[in-house]
Amino acid sequence: MAAGVNEQGTLGKTEDKIRPVVDLAISERLTLVTMVRRLLSHLGSPQLPHAIVQLGCEVLNADRGALYLLDQNQKVALIAQYPDVAPDHDDQNTDALDEARLSWHTLHDFLPQLVDCAHDSEAQFHYCSGGDCWLTLSVPLQWKGQNIAVVQLSYNPHSAVDQMSMLGLVYAYAELAALALVQHWRYRDPAHTQVVCPPFTDTHSFTSGVSLALAASEAERSRIAGDLHDGVRSALLGMQLHLEALRVACMQGDSSAAQQHLGQSQAVLDAIDQELSHIVRDLYPPQVGEDDVPTVLVNLGERWSAATKISVEYVFDPNLPVLETAQVVALYRIVQEALSNCNRHAQASRVTIRLTYADDHVLLTVADNGRGGANLRGGGIGLLSMAQRAHAIGASFHIESPLHQGTSIMVRLPYKRYEAVVHSYSGDC
Secondary structure (H helix, E strand, O other): OOOOEEOOOHHHHOHHHHHHHHHHHHHHHHHHHHHHHHHHHOOOOOOHHHHHHHHHHHHOOOOEEEEEEEOOOOOEEEEEEEOOOOOOOOOOOOOOEOHHHHHHHHHOOOOOEEEOOOOOHHHHHHHEOOOOOOEEEEEEEEEOOEEEEEEEEEEOOOOOOOOHHHHHHHHHHHHHHHHHHHHHHHHOOHHHHHHHOOOOOOOOOOOOOOOHHHHHHHHHHHHHHHHHHHHHHHHHHHHHHHHHHHHHHHHHOOHHHHHHHHHHHHHHHHHHHHHHHHHHHHHOOOOOOOOOHHHHHHHHHHHHHHHHOOEEEEEEOOOOOOOOHHHHHHHHHHHHHHHHHHHHHHOOOEEEEEEEEEOOEEEEEEEEOOOOOOOOHHHOHHHHHHHHHHHHOOOEEEEEOOOOOOOEEEEEEEOOOOOOOOOOOOOOO
């Protein structure tokens, strides 16, 4: 085991953290049961689309919602909304967001989008028609690798929004809503379905949709683009300044200044080389077949710590089960994204990676001592990607990030360890 890895007293030290997560997991299971019952009760009814939207508002604490899809003319159509009657148009309730345009983009996108025009100039450029826009979570409903509809959940800008509560249930809600909608279309009379909404078939017009697996890949591409933009591109801009100063020094015959700027240019090139090496190395999947989970995570943490100068502590339960390859890769990528977010936003000096096993569940926690206040504003692709990866392996995802108190990301994976059954016989065989 690598230095700094603590195998003793793990459960006792994490008891305070585990109990809230266990309570949350029970609450989430009850919420899922409630969602299934509600949708089943409306299956085949004309009220099902409305029930899907209302359920999304209640589960994800939205003030209002709407369900959109493409009609036969490839135009975005509003199918259902909640509440049924839009509120009076006053200063508190007017929304300048172009929901049809946002729905069109979401139908051709991969992950849910949190559009916040008040804090995101790019979102304001694309979707705001002037005025105050509500914070909107746009969720694609996917079935068999296709985007079949979009649920938009809106939050009044004058009300407090617990964005972190969205993450644990958004994918579970989207999956159940898509399933209910598909079954609803199959139960409806085909002639009536042609009028109300297009029937779902494998050759339906939503060919631009992608599966959840590809959604994770797209999020990974976004992360790489961010790394290149924040690191390499910034370094290249600095390199241009040094080269321009070098050119001026050479024209003026100032050899001392020229040598200084030449040395600085070489240092920038070395930094770019190291940054690209880190990006390329992070693209390689973990060697899950060669090492156990703690070793894989320690190797990741040590590389990250060496690059960021942020210390990493490790706490691993000695009783960890042997996980499937897909589970290990998902946990690895979640830790990788959590560390990346910590380096970019948290201003932390210490991170703790903890992996424990108790009550037939594996609990992964990545906690830092940074500034906290993590949120989904500006897209939140990293957080949404982590939540999607957890959902893909059947795990719950939870994040706590109180302002000035650090951020803790918790993934709870059900895993029942089966003991070998030994049969004993007596008598003659």
